[in-house]
Amino acid sequence: MIQYNPTIKLSKLSVYKDGRSVYFSEFHSGVNIIRGQNSSGKTTILNFIAFVLGSENIPWNQEALICNQVFAELVLNDKLVTISREVSEKPMIPFRVYWGGMDSALAAPMTEWETYPFKRSADKLSFTQALFMVLNLAEARSDGASNITTHQILRMIYADQPSLHSPIFRDDNFDTALTRRTVGDYLCGFYNDKLYLSEIELRDLEKEREKLGAELKGIYTVLSKSGQVSDLNYLSQSIIEAEKTRDVTFSKLAELKAGRGVKNTDSEVEGVEAELRIKLNFAKSEFIKKKSKCQQLQIDIEDSYKFIKEINFRLESLKDSEVVRSNIGRLNFHVCPACLSELKNTPEENHCGLCQQHLNSDAVNNQLIRMRNELSIQLRESSNIIKVKSDELDRIKNEIPSLADNLSALEQQYYLHATYWSSQTEEEIEQCARKIGELDQEIKNLHDQQRLASTVNILSEKIEAIDFRISVIKSDITRLSFQEDVRKKESYALITDTLARLLKEDLPRQHEFENAKEVKISFEDNEIIVNGAKKFSESSTVVLRHLFHLSMLTASTKLSYMRFPRLLILDGIEDGGMELPRSYRLQEIIVNETRSYECDYQLIFATSQISPLLDNDELVVDRYYSENSKSLAIL
Amino acid sequence: MLIYHPAYDAYHCMFRLIFILSKLSDVEIEKVKIIDFYLAFPSAIAEADLPRGGSKIKKAAKLVENEYHGPMNIKRAFHDMSGIQDTGVGFLLTSNLIDIAKYKKGLLSINDLDVPDQIMDRVKLFDKQFDGLYCAIVDCLSNISLYGYKGLKHRTGLAEYRYDTV
Numbered sequence: 001m002i003q004y005n006p007t008i009k010l011s012k013l014s015v016y017k018d019g020r021s022v023y024f025s026e027f028h029s030g031v032n033i034i035r036g037q038n039s040s041g042k043t044t045i046l047n048f049i050a051f052v053l054g055s056e057n058i059p060w061n062q063e064a065l066i067c068n069q070v071f072a073e074l075v076l077n078d079k080l081v082t083i084s085r086e087v088s089e090k091p092m093i094p095f096r097v098y099w100g101g102m103d104s105a106l107a108a109p110m111t112e113w114e115t116y117p118f119k120r121s122a123d124k125l126s127f128t129q130a131l132f133m134v135l136n137l138a139e140a141r142s143d144g145a146s147n148i149t150t151h152q153i154l155r156m157i158y159a160d161q162p163s164l165h166s167p168i169f170r171d172d173n174f175d176t177a178l179t180r181r182t183v184g185d186y187l188c189g190f191y192n193d194k195l196y197l198s199e200i201e202l203r204d205l206e207k208e209r210e211k212l213g214a215e216l217k218g219i220y221t222v223l224s225k226s227g228q229v230s231d232l233n234y235l236s237q238s239i240i241e242a243e244k245t246r247d248v249t250f251s252k253l254a255e256l257k258a259g260r261g262v263k264n265t266d267s268e269v270e271g272v273e274a275e276l277r278i279k280l281n282f283a284k285s286e287f288i289k290k291k292s293k294c295q296q297l298q299i300d301i302e303d304s305y306k307f308i309k310e311i312n313f314r315l316e317s318l319k320d321s322e323v324v325r326s327n328i329g330r331l332n333f334h335v336c337p338a339c340l341s342e343l344k345n346t347p348e349e350n351h352c353g354l355c356q357q358h359l360n361s362d363a364v365n366n367q368l369i370r371m372r373n374e375l376s377i378q379l380r381e382s383s384n385i386i387k388v389k390s391d392e393l394d395r396i397k398n399e400i401p402s403l404a405d406n407l408s409a410l411e412q413q414y415y416l417h418a419t420y421w422s423s424q425t426e427e428e429i430e431q432c433a434r435k436i437g438e439l440d441q442e443i444k445n446l447h448d449q450q451r452l453a454s455t456v457n458i459l460s461e462k463i464e465a466i467d468f469r470i471s472v473i474k475s476d477i478t479r480l481s482f483q484e485d486v487r488k489k490e491s492y493a494l495i496t497d498t499l500a501r502l503l504k505e506d507l508p509r510q511h512e513f514e515n516a517k518e519v520k521i522s523f524e525d526n527e528i529i530v531n532g533a534k535k536f537s538e539s540s541t542v543v544l545r546h547l548f549h550l551s552m553l554t555a556s557t558k559l560s561y562m563r564f565p566r567l568l569i570l571d572g573i574e575d576g577g578m579e580l581p582r583s584y585r586l587q588e589i590i591v592n593e594t595r596s597y598e599c600d601y602q603l604i605f606a607t608s609q610i611s612p613l614l615d616n617d618e619l620v621v622d623r624y625y626s627e628n629s630k631s632l633a634i635l
Numbered sequence: 636m637l638i639y640h641p642a643y644d645a646y647h648c649m650f651r652l653i654f655i656l657s658k659l660s661d662v663e664i665e666k667v668k669i670i671d672f673y674l675a676f677p678s679a680i681a682e683a684d685l686p687r688g689g690s691k692i693k694k695a696a697k698l699v700e701n702e703y704h705g706p707m708n709i710k711r712a713f714h715d716m717s718g719i720q721d722t723g724v725g726f727l728l729t730s731n732l733i734d735i736a737k738y739k740k741g742l743l744s745i746n747d748l749d750v751p752d753q754i755m756d757r758v759k760l761f762d763k764q765f766d767g768l769y770c771a772i773v774d775c776l777s778n779i780s781l782y783g784y785k786g787l788k789h790r791t792g793l794a795e796y797r798y799d800t801v
Contacts (some may be wrong), residue, residue, distance in 0.1 A: 116798065
């Protein structure tokens with residue numbers, strides 16, 4: 001049997017009150033008929049099914065409300081999942097999910113179940129999201145960021161009695177035409193998430209493009225008014241030149257400060273000063289080198305101590321490990337760790353008590369000895385390293401005081417000499433410094449202009465990129481819309497043709513049905529129009545409604561891209577004061593139609609008058625309910 | 636380069652499990668794994684969200700901290716230890732040192748009389764190490780329930796807690 005995805009089937013349903021099962025039944029693929037007298041609890045069962053799948057606003061009756069929990073075992077595509085929900089009139093009750101069949105689910109502790117909330121939130125998946133993931137369904141959005149939930153989907157799957165006059169959807173509070181249209185489009189398989197996202201992206205991009213265009217226009221206006229140049233190349237060139245001049249001036253200044261740029265009259269003084277300078281520089285660098293070597297050694301020694309600490313810790317741990325190893329090995333093994341069954345064989349000497357293999361005790365001991373040795377070697381080496389470095393550290397520490405003395409002596413000498421200052425040098429230094437300041441300011445101005453010019457460039461590039469993306473998205477949208485159109489026409493035609501065909505099989509009662517030629521369906525308006533008419537008698541309305549749902553099911557078994565999960569739940573087959581023969585006929589139309597299906601599906605309906613042709617074990621579920629034997633065994 | 640580390644030694648793991656179960660009984664397996672992780676890497680407790688009184692343990696753990704001990708990455712280390720912890724538990728089961736019926740229900744509990752004396756002597760030494768730091772860790776974590784919001788899994792960040800049915 002082919003299976004189109006998604007397919008949802010109910011395989012077991014169970015209702016508990018005070019820890020006791022008051023209802024249990026198994027369901028099969030294909031048609032499932034629930035039968036019983038009026039008020040014997042048929043609708044209650046259908047309500048439980050819809051509730052556990054995610055429907056809200058269920059009009060519970062007294063008997064249902066005193067029950068505590070519903071459990072349902074579902075087959076989602078080909079996976080078995082068990083869902084549980086607490087029975088309550090409160091809205092948005094969370095769902096408990098067990099990823100497996102009902103038998104293991106009921107035996108498993110609560111901690112093996114997962115709890116999913118009704119609503120989605122930033123850090124938790126909602127029940128709908130989890131279910132969609134298992135069914136491999138894409139998420140769907142309608143405008144205003146409200147999402148399609150299982151509750152919405154069930155509005156088309158479950159035709160309940162209170163919504164008798166609503167041909168397509170189960171009644172709901174806060175219902176909008178947009179939601180109805182989106183659900184309808186989604187289930188028919190032609191809501192395309194990618195198309196929706198592309199349309200949103202296009203809208204955002206066009207907004208962005210407009211904003212950037214205005215920004216660019218503004219900048220051009222400012223530039224032209226201020227007479228500034230916006231040529232990047234020219235600006236870069238000017239900056240380079242200004243920086244070159246500045247560098248030259250700076251080196252002149254440095255030279256002046258070093259005392260070499262000015263003509264010196266006393267060459268003897270200059271010679272002594274130069275010598276002092278050289279000695280001073282050397283002493284400074286020696287001092288700094290020794291100090292940093294000191295620090296480095298201290299860090300290394302500290303680190304080695306930490307390493308040794310860790311090695312010792314591991315040697316101790318090895319002792320603990322050895323004690324366990326030698327003691328446990330002597331115990332007898334009672335139980336297999338994999339399957340927990342008792343071990344009966346007594347092992348031979350030198351053989352493993354568990355796997356019976358010959359023990360090479362030498363290998364184990366060798367490994368331990370090797371590890372112990374390795375750790376000891378590391379320990380010895382690290383201790384040596386510490387010793388060597390400590391000695392070096394002490395040596396260097398000894399040298400430092402004398403270096404410091406030498407350095408400060410030289411500094412004093414140099415200071416005395418340096419007070420021999422030339423005023424000519426002072427003047428030239430001042431001039432250079434001023435020139436450098438001017439050049440710095442000019443360079444800053446040029447950089448500002450450069451920034452503006454590059455902003456213009458960046459904006460232009462951005463606009464170009466956006467224009468390109470916009471054209472790509474527009475062609476995507478055209479392509480996807482076309483594909484959507486094709487599917488729309490195909491599925492719509494199939495559903496309406498099937499409905500027209502099925503209406504003709506009804507007993508000759510409603511004129512428009514007998515000659516059904518033109519059938520129009522609107523999800524948005526929640527209307528079905530046959531041969532131009534939308535108002536019919538009560539009983540004909542019921543027939544029309546159920547045959548519409550049947551047509552959806554038929555179409556979903558023929559078109560693999562439809563997201564209708566090949567599941568239908570119908571209540572009130574005989575409502576609206578329908579004649580008995582007409583109700584029988586309706587049931588027979590349903591069963592005959594499903595006989596032609598070539599893929600996996602499930603159709604559950606409830607009736608108080610089952611057609612005699614259909615009252616056989618293959619189709620019915622559980623027993624016939626009556627006033628003394630209701631569906632829920634409460635007492 | 637050191638080749639032996641007690642966190643990845645199944646026998647040392649058994650030793651730590653015996654230590655933990657000598658103080659606690661009927662504990663969930665996952666809880667024991669988490670406590671064992673912090674015995675192997677006490678410095679990691681600084682990252683956990685502990686209830687009142689937890690700051691003392693964090694300070695004590697900081698004193699013991701050593702870069703050469705690890706872990707390099709807390710979540711990675713916990714994940715790597717899982718297999719070794721399973722082996723350790725399996726070994727305790729097969730030696731009949733822990734109760735099998737309780738294990739089947741997901742709880743660990745030691746069969747007191749069967750643990751060899753040599754091991755219990757070492758356990759006593761372990762108890763006194765680092766001024767009773769290990770003891771304090773076991774005490775503090777055992778009082779936090781495992782599941783749900785602000786449960787042990789949430790506070791330590793070592794396992795998924797959001798879909799717990801509590």
